[in-house]
Every structure is written in C-alpha cells, then in structure tokens.
Amino acid sequence: MHNSAALASTPLFHRNSSLLSRRDRVALSYDRAKAIGALHSLTADDILTVSPKYWEHLRDPIHVMDGAAATLLTIHLNLCIGTIAMFPEGKEDLLERLLAFELSGQYCLTEVGHGLDAYHLETTATLLPTGELEINTPNEAADKYMPPTTPAGLPGIAVVFARLLVDGQDRGIKPVLLVPLHNGHKMHPGITSKLLSPRGGSGPVDHALTYFRHVRVPGSSLLGSLEKGADLKGAFTHNIFRVVVGTLGMGIVALSGMRMASYIATKYSMRRIVVDSFTGKPKPIMAFSTQKIPVLTAISQTLVMDAFCTKLHHLGLTQEMQRKMERDAIAALYPKLESLLEKLAIADYVTAPIVSDEGWTSHIRELPAFHGDDAAVQSRL
Numbered sequence: 001m002h003n004s005a006a007l008a009s010t011p012l013f014h015r016n017s018s019l020l021s022r023r024d025r026v027a028l029s030y031d032r033a034k035a036i037g038a039l040h041s042l043t044a045d046d047i048l049t050v051s052p053k054y055w056e057h058l059r060d061p062i063h064v065m066d067g068a069a070a071t072l073l074t075i076h077l078n079l080c081i082g083t084i085a086m087f088p089e090g091k092e093d094l095l096e097r098l099l100a101f102e103l104s105g106q107y108c109l110t111e112v113g114h115g116l117d118a119y120h121l122e123t124t125a126t127l128l129p130t131g132e133l134e135i136n137t138p139n140e141a142a143d144k145y146m147p148p149t150t151p152a153g154l155p156g157i158a159v160v161f162a163r164l165l166v167d168g169q170d171r172g173i174k175p176v177l178l179v180p181l182h183n184g185h186k187m188h189p190g191i192t193s194k195l196l197s198p199r200g201g202s203g204p205v206d207h208a209l210t211y212f213r214h215v216r217v218p219g220s221s222l223l224g225s226l227e228k229g230a231d232l233k234g235a236f237t238h239n240i241f242r243v244v245v246g247t248l249g250m251g252i253v254a255l256s257g258m259r260m261a262s263y264i265a266t267k268y269s270m271r272r273i274v275v276d277s278f279t280g281k282p283k284p285i286m287a288f289s290t291q292k293i294p295v296l297t298a299i300s301q302t303l304v305m306d307a308f309c310t311k312l313h314h315l316g317l318t319q320e321m322q323r324k325m326e327r328d329a330i331a332a333l334y335p336k337l338e339s340l341l342e343k344l345a346i347a348d349y350v351t352a353p354i355v356s357d358e359g360w361t362s363h364i365r366e367l368p369a370f371h372g373d374d375a376a377v378q379s380r381l
C-alpha cells in the first residue's frame with residue numbers, strides 16, 4: 001500500500017468537484033497538488049537525479065484521483081524545479097520556497113507558432129546596458145502556449161525560454177527565471193495571460209496563452225551563461241531535458257490509471273449479476289468470456305507495464321538514449337505523415353481552432369485576459 005492511502009481518504013480528495021465553478025475546481029486541484037507534494041517531501045536533488053523516491057512519487061495512484069492536480073504537480077516539480085536545480089547557484093532560497101509550495105512554478109517553453117520546433121522560438125531576452133534582461137514577445141506566434149499562468153491564489157514564478165540577445169548577437173535559447181509571474185491575484189506589469197477554453201472530459205487546468213511586453217528582470221535571472229557556446233542546439237536539448245523526464249513521468253501516472261480502471265472493471269464484473277438464459281440461474285457477468293477476456297487482459301497488461309516501469313528506472317535515462325529514440329521514430333513515421341492523416345478519415349468533423357490560422361485567430365480574440373497593467377484583474381472563469 002502506498003503511504004498516500006490516508007490522504008486519499010480525506011475530504012480533500014472525496015469532495016465532489018463536478019458541481020463547482022471552474023475557478024473553484026482549479027483552486028481545489030492546486031490544494032490537492034500541494035497536499036500530494038507535501039506528503040512526498042521531495043528534495044531538489046531527488047528531482048534532479050530522478051531518484052527512486054521521485055520515481056515512486058510518480059507511481060502513486062493518488063495522482064489518478066485528480067488529473068489536473070497531477071498536471072500541476074508535474075509542471076511544478078519536474079519542469080520548473082528540475083530546470084532550476086540544473087543551475088542551483090544563488091537559487092537555493094528560491095528552490096526551498098518552491099519545494100515548500102509557497103510559490104507555484106511554471107514552465108514557458110513552447111509557443112503558438114513553435115511547438116515541436118521550439119528550437120525556433122521567438123521570445124527574446126535582451127541584455128540591457130544596465131545588466132538587466134528584457135523579456136519580450138515580438139508577435140502573436142511567439143505567445144507562450146499553454147502553461148497555466150493565470151493567478152490562482154498562490155504567487156507564481158516561471159522558467160521562460162527565450163532567445164538571448166547580447167549587443168545584437170543571437171546567443172541561443174536560454175532559460176530565464178521570471179520572478180514574479182503574478183502575486184496570486186494580479187499579473188506582474190507587462191505580462192498578459194489569456195485563459196484558454198477548458199478541455200472537455202477532463203479536470204480543468206488554467207492553461208493559458210502568455211505574452212510579455214518588455215518585462216525587465218535582474219541579470220542573475222539567467223539560468224546558465226551569457227556565452228554563446230559552440231553547439232547551440234545541443235545546449236538547447238540539454239536545457240529542456242526535463243521535458244523527456246516529464247514525458248516518461250506522465251506515462252507512469254497513466255499506468256496508475258490502468259491499475260484503477262482494471263480494478264473497477266473487475267470488481268464490477270464480479271458483483272454484477274444477470275440471469276443465464278440457458279440455465280435460468282443468476283451468475284456474475286465475469287463468467288462470460290466476452291467479459292473475462294478483456295478484464296484479464298487489462299490486468300495482465302497493467303502488471304507487465306508496471307514491471308517494465310521498474311526496469312526502466314534501473315536502466316537509467318540519458319539524453320543520448322532519448323535522441324536515438326526520437327531519430328528512429330521520426331525516420332520511420334515522418335515520411336508517411338500525410339497518408340497517416342488521411343487514414344484517420346476525421347478532417348470533416350474537426351472543429352478545433354488550432355488546425356488553421358483563421359480558426360485560431362478567431363478563437364484567441366474571444367479569450368478572457370489577465371493583464372498586469374490593469375487596475376483590476378479581468379476574469380470570466
């Protein structure tokens with residue numbers, strides 16, 4: 001049994017959130033994320049090294065009880081703290097505050113126009129004569145998409161990936177600390193967060209578009225060196241390595257979902273009684289092959305994947321392993337992309353705004369916005 005079983009039985013995790021407003025559901029997920037994080041009490045070193053303690057945290061079934069809380073916790077711990085822990089000098093106090101959940105940590109990497117090609121992102125961090133850095137979003141395609149940056153009660157900070165400009169020279173993409181992002185109620189001046197529409201069928205997370213208007217931060221906010229370096233793309237891949245850890249981590253969290261689904265389906269199949277049309281006697285639906293085969297298959301797959309999860313951690317994770325897997329997958333699938341899309345036979349039914357420039361432009365004009373320069377924060381949560 002996991003040590004979170006007691007927490008899972010508290011009112012915090014048994015409160016029915018389906019009748020709450022979106023704002024209150026998001027606030028509840030933040031409270032649950034804080035409670036889970038406090039229970040596991042991870043250190044910066046646990047997160048940085050993906051220690052056994054961190055791995056066990058990912059395998060905790062309590063994450064499945066609130067997928068939004070699991071998402072918030074993954075961003076906070078793995079992406080934000082994990083990145084800062086790569087450059088810990090002078091950031092020890094900030095790391096302690098993040099680990100104590102006094103602050104909410106976010107991670108601004110991808111942009112509207114640059115998702116999988118984030119290496120070509122356009123957000124800039126310009127070194128000023130004063131020694132400060134000025135973070136700026138040059139156009140709508142450079143809006144950060146889609147970290148949950150709207151004020152939700154807890155003061156927020158962010159790791160923002162931006163193109164470092166020094167004396168007009170592009171020195172590559174670097175992570176920059178933005179402290180503060182907001183104070184929990186109002187955005188920092190020069191920062192706007194536009195709340196995205198909620199996704200159907202999932203616990204709401206305050207995913208947003210975030211953009212910056214000449215926001216100045218101390219030079220010490222730069223994580224890493226001002227130098228250009230010999231291998232810009234290699235440095236970029238190194239700096240976003242926590243994305244790889246997060247991808248595996250969310251897969252491990254999903255494995256707990258398989259465990260829960262298998263358990264529910266099995267228990268229900270054992271107690272659901274029907275009358276056998278041949279014998280006229282009652283029997284559980286588990287007696288039918290159409291029920292027992294998929295149920296036992298699900299349990300078997302879950303146990304095998306759980307064993308694989310343990311094996312994967314023992315194997316260790318390196319950036320070279322990740323790059324090789326990516327190269328192999330891309331080489332096999334990318335040339336067939338158009339034909340794969342056609343085989344989906346779904347284009348005529350898609351209404352998502354992100355599939356066309358026209359749809360996206362129309363969509364973002366209707367989103368509620370939080371402006372750091374407003375006298376009062378706007379909200380239509």
